[in-house]
Amino acid sequence: MSTDAPKLSPVETIKEGSDYLKGTIGQEIADSVDHFDKSNIQLLKFHGSYQQDDRDSRLTAKKTGAGKAYSMMVRLRIPGGRIQSDQMLSMLDLCERLGNSTMKITTRQTLQLHGILKDDLRETICYINKIALSTLAACGDVNRNVMCCPAKRIGSIHADMEKLTDELTEALAPQTPAYHELWLTDPESGEKTLEGGGPIEPLYGPTYLPRKFKIGIALPEDNCIDIYTQDLGYLAVVRDGAIIGYNVLVGGGMGTTPSAKKTFPALAKRMAFVTPNQAVGIAQAILKVQRDNGNRGDRKTARMKYLINDWGIEKFRAEVEKCFGEPLVDCTEDEVHGFDDHMGWQEQGDGKWSYGLNIENGRLYDNEDQQLKATLRAICREFETEIRMTGHQSVIFTDIDGADKDKLISLITQHQVPTTEQTSTVRRWSMSCVALPTCGLAITESERRLPSIIDGLEAPLSKLGLDKERFTIRMTGCPNGCARPYNADLALVGKAKGKYTLYAGGGWLGNRLAYVYKDLVPDDVVVDEIIAIFAAYKANREEGESLGSFCTRVGKDDLAVLATAAPRP
Ligand code: SF4
16 A cells, blocks of 8 residues: 555544454454443444443442443434334334333434443344344444435325335445344354345445435425435426436535534535436445545545535536446426425325324433323324334324324323424424433533423414414534534534534525524523524514524624514513
């Protein structure tokens, strides 16, 4: 190797020496230590698991010398968020048997379990595969869960989008035999629980991608999967009731690192139009260009958005075209112009109905106030239909007969869960990442804090007459941006202990980045700061102007002046 070869990041070296993600995970599973070593922690992500520890107990543990309380987060890959009732029931059983008894619906339409002990990891992953689900490639430097509009609609448009979701999932799945060897083979007898896996990685190669890769498929009138935040987005182009192809968008990504000035959130750019037959091939070509040219020296700038920023979209497109082997044509004029969260009752087109139930921050739990898991169990047992998870961390129950609508609603209310109609608009359009106590990167609270922030906003919004207005409020415990904060109308991003960066100016369409309105806002004044923005919006908005558009039009400085001057509700 030339001495001029760029220095690889440590994770690249770990991947390279891992024998296709095997590492020494097998040996470590068998030992009696309660956590994995640093190298295997990196490799486990590709298998769908992050090592975490209970950060609430760190202080006590330090005092008593008990050490960290380690556990594993296990994330599933559920393309398009489609899951059958019996699978959901099994997952609810699993979270109670081996997890911390809750489950989280993520912002990428999948499920994750928390609190799995290292000793139970093999049993957990094996069980998930036995119910025909998987954790492979739910995390790691590979293509992750493919998102797709979860609405159940009869007709070719949604069927074609769902088919593409499955084809992309299949075509871009890692082929390492390590997954089957580690999790689906009996360690004593060597007997395989399930067959599968291949000898090599024809697409990824031994070091996989420089960084994670995300794909989403949307319709112009319905950007519910947030297409501009994806590395690769497919915007369906529909003519005469059928999809004739897709506008391909590239280079979206939310994560930033405050200490690294060169990092930034980016919205995906329009690159080319492809026919349905070209849709999988273009993904493979794009992935290869990123595989071979993405930055493997610095993980902070390894996402594809940085390659596109360095090269410019024209050069990137030319490289993709070369790899694809066919001339690319320009995008059609079709653009995003709507967003449907699919909550409440919607007709499917076959005489049946879907019901979207808002799940606050995607957390499924039972307590004395409300029993979300029990609700899901009751509906799954009663209707035995398909469930779809949304990109806003909620669920859609499909294939409900009109005559059964009241029965479904009563199964929700008898478990003290508010229906979508009983949920305020601001709560319905909010979302947060997990953050504390399990996420190792969290700087501040997020999921545990956002509900009380929303509590504090509901009454003022009502007084201002804004309670029916639709806008997005998103919160994350660090700038990594897992809940896609940077294109929301308003967002709180954890910056320092108990302090947040307040962003304003994105929008529910997802096609505009927000700006930093105020930095290092202490937790105890966050609600007041947001109410002041609402008051300024109410007093100064133009006819039909959305909250994010208003914040963008007036800009940061004038927003601060208007927010100070506007009468509070
Ligand atoms: Fe953790 Fe940060 Fe992602 Fe939240 S945004 S889950 S704190 S990495």
